[in-house]
Amino acid sequence: xxxxxxxxxxxxxxxxxxxxxxxxxxxxxxxxxxxxxxxxxxxxxxxxxxxxxxxxxxxxxxxxxxxxxxxxxxxxxxxxxxxxxxxxxxxxxxxxxxxxxxxxxxxxxxxxxxxxxxxxxxxxxxxxxxxxxxxxxxxxxxxxxxxxxxxxxxxxxxxxxxxxxxxxxxxxxxxxxxxxxxxxxxxxxxxxxxxxxxxxxxxxxxxxxxxxxxxxxxxxxxxx
Numbered sequence: 001x002x003x004x005x006x007x008x009x010x011x012x013x014x015x016x017x018x019x020x021x022x023x024x025x026x027x028x029x030x031x032x033x034x035x036x037x038x039x040x041x042x043x044x045x046x047x048x049x050x051x052x053x054x055x056x057x058x059x060x061x062x063x064x065x066x067x068x069x070x071x072x073x074x075x076x077x078x079x080x081x082x083x084x085x086x087x088x089x090x091x092x093x094x095x096x097x098x099x100x101x102x103x104x105x106x107x108x109x110x111x112x113x114x115x116x117x118x119x120x121x122x123x124x125x126x127x128x129x130x131x132x133x134x135x136x137x138x139x140x141x142x143x144x145x146x147x148x149x150x151x152x153x154x155x156x157x158x159x160x161x162x163x164x165x166x167x168x169x170x171x172x173x174x175x176x177x178x179x180x181x182x183x184x185x186x187x188x189x190x191x192x193x194x195x196x197x198x199x200x201x202x203x204x205x206x207x208x209x210x211x212x213x214x215x216x217x218x219x220x221x222x223x224x
Contacts, residue, residue: 033216109151156193167201174208
């Protein structure tokens with residue numbers, strides 16, 4: 001398939017997932033993960049109207065921001081504290097997962113006099129090989145960030161479900177993240193963003209409330 005056909009296929013699957021649960025498809029944004037895409041593929045995706053893209057390596061992200069300034073670039077990888085100085089002008093940082101990083105980002109944002117928008121990364125599956133806060137820590141962490149990091153804006157939550165052959169088996173993971181969002185909203189936080197769902201499970205994530213789905217291989221390779 002060409003990228004147009006792959007994008008059409010993804011868009012239609014998201015639309016059908018939304019119809020199944022009575023959601024508006026316009027409430028779901030595709031974040032194109034460009035880790036394995038060359039610049040020509042990025043340009044082709046942009047020309048299709050995909051204007052939110054994500055990188056998980058800071059140096060590549062900086063280069064891509066310069067090459068494609070009209071795209072809203074998200075940082076989706078693990079972020080080291082010594083790299084926060086390179087995080088200016090990201091639309092969203094998806095991987096706030098520990099207090100030391102929150103402090104470093106807050107200090108940098110204060111220097112820039114510009115708030116940094118972040119998602120708190122949660123790990124409801126409890127996978128040791130993945131980053132993210134455990135279920136009993138996440139809510140408390142959001143409260144602490146809001147109270148002590150005035151230069152950070154928590155926009156929502158990010159999660160990666162375990163990779164499985166049958167995405168139905170990870171539906172409870174997405175459901176838990178949605179429940180956490182509801183708890184935080186009841187606490188008075190505006191946290192509209194749920195970044196969850198990737199190539200292998202994005203339809204289930206959409207059915208459970210995802211507002212951002214991170215799509216890489218299904219868009220940039222012939223794997224739909």
